[in-house]
Amino acid sequence: MGSSLERRLPVMADVAKEAGVSHQTVSRVLNDHPNVRSETRTRVLEAIDKLGYRRNLVARALVTKHSRTLGVVSFDTTLYGPASTVYGIERAARAAGYFVSIVSLKSIDKAGVRDALDYLADQGVDGIVVVAPQRSAAQALADLPLGVPTVAVEGGEAGDVSVVCVDQVAGGRLATEHLLSLGHETVWHVSGPSDWLEAEGRVAGWRAALEQAGREAPRPLAGDWSPRSGYEAGRSLASLRNVTAVFVANDQMALGVLRAFIEQGVRVPEQVSVVGFDDIPESEFFSPPLTTIRQDFDAVGRHSIEVLVRQLEGGPQERERLVVPPTFVARVSTARA
């Protein structure tokens, strides 16, 4: 074998020899230690450049006990919400100088969350963000004795950890009040899966708005976030007489509802008004373009890293709770009753 291929990568000692200083001085240059003569610094930098030296972060992590890696536990990053949140997390983390190690769970049960947490802890992450939108995940988090600073996204009132989330209740209210303000007698609801905190919050907001207006709340139809479940809910709704307004818990299900209505000859918004939730990029081009509630996933991701980094670098801190407000997006799927 050629020697150039086998030659081991240069280490600090090599740089030190090249620059005629001690390895510790090289370390100081690398870590921006103030007390290094600038002439020495230049010499070291030149040696580094000449040798193509790159510092070994593993060795560094061993002695500092900090890996500058953050762990992310998430659920099905194929969905737009989690994907966008994780995207925001990753970019914010990198901007803050951290690596990001990801674990995507297929199902979130206590064992799954515990495994993921152990797995990341083994790897030596400095902090963890758990995208835990399900009650079971939030609970698992609350029960687990975790030795690593942790932030929950959409985590509800989860034990001791800090939480960053969108105000789902406000979102549900926003949607419902909009429909009520258009003169609809009441508003039907297609909800998300019952063990999701987000689904629950939207139901609560919807119910609160109806109650405040003194209206009867119809029994909500439960979906699973998928377009298909929305479609099925839509068929049920279409067969009912008195439905004029529907608040659907996410845009994908709203698409299914829209489809069912079209098939059944129910015109939106002339006969029934529909409001979605999330504002996915597609919503604007549904038929008709969907009025919806926008969640700023990117902000959620960024905030969760802010909170985590503050905890990491500012020492032990108070548990924080950061709420991002949702916003109303008017399009054409709603009309006066």
Place this chain on the structure above:
Amino acid sequence: MGSSLERRLPVMADVAKEAGVSHQTVSRVLNDHPNVRSETRTRVLEAIDKLGYRRNLVARALVTKHSRTLGVVSFDTTLYGPASTVYGIERAARAAGYFVSIVSLKSIDKAGVRDALDYLADQGVDGIVVVAPQRSAAQALADLPLGVPTVAVEGGEAGDVSVVCVDQVAGGRLATEHLLSLGHETVWHVSGPSDWLEAEGRVAGWRAALEQAGREAPRPLAGDWSPRSGYEAGRSLASLRNVTAVFVANDQMALGVLRAFIEQGVRVPEQVSVVGFDDIPESEFFSPPLTTIRQDFDAVGRHSIEVLVRQLEGGPQERERLVVPPTFVARVSTARA
């Protein structure tokens, strides 16, 4: 502070003392070394359990020179395709016993890719998967001298690295031939951004199918994958007289096209047939449900890890090229001319 909080985590030496053996024997037990008396093994295991010992992977990585971490470089993981691919990669990697560290790029230029690669190399990843669907990214990859085994996903003919991809040309053919077989005189095309290899492959497949049938290829309209760009292309198409069949390079743009057609009073599939690409979960519920070409992103992700792990564990290997075939999904957006 309570001493229990400050007590350092147990290390191998603690376990060794507890079990009355040397630290090396503990190491052997942990690494499933054959030559350990089973009675000794049990004693060590009990000590580990009692002390709640967890081995320090950072220290291990320092001496073995293997971090059991894989790096993933991707572009905008908010899009369904990349998100699904990365999801598949992550799960497959974890199943193979590797951690996954992710870098999401906003724009893929040579500098961005180089930075990401350096960043991951610094962290000491054992291998890298680059989801490099753009020509510039593929080129960057080809030019870069990388010391780490690398696999490109959707990477085209990229230099020395192995490639896993979906056969885009076949997909383009499939879509076009389907439309031709329905008796359409020719097929229009709304393409993806010109520097994307996937876009280029689909154009090539479309063109080849038309040529083979002896038909004229109209000038393709270029989009940027977004529903909005599809919408704009759709408006242009609607203003044309002789358009009866359109192959759109992805489902999101197809949604925009559909929307534009509805607004212009063009009926699908009665007047114009539309075929998309990707088969995102929403497509089935578009109006009308979209006939499309399905890409198995999950398989792509899994294969890329297979190839990478084979390279990692089987020593230096031949450059591989693995092609996943797309499949045709019939729905209702197409009809006889």
Place this chain on the structure above:
DNA sequence: GGACCCGTTGTTAACGTTCACAGTCGGGGC
């Protein structure tokens, strides 16, 4: 002029694991 301090540098010892090698012990072949 001596004490002291600060800026600069070097020396030595961690960090927690695995690797290389050297024992020890018991059994089988001659």
Place this chain on the structure above:
DNA sequence: GCCCCGACTGTGAACGTTAACAACGGGTCC
């Protein structure tokens, strides 16, 4: 009875970095 071999275990030295401390020189303050 001796030798050798194989199973098992222990000892010491890496791995490449940062932390802790010591040492040196020159200036300032009294």
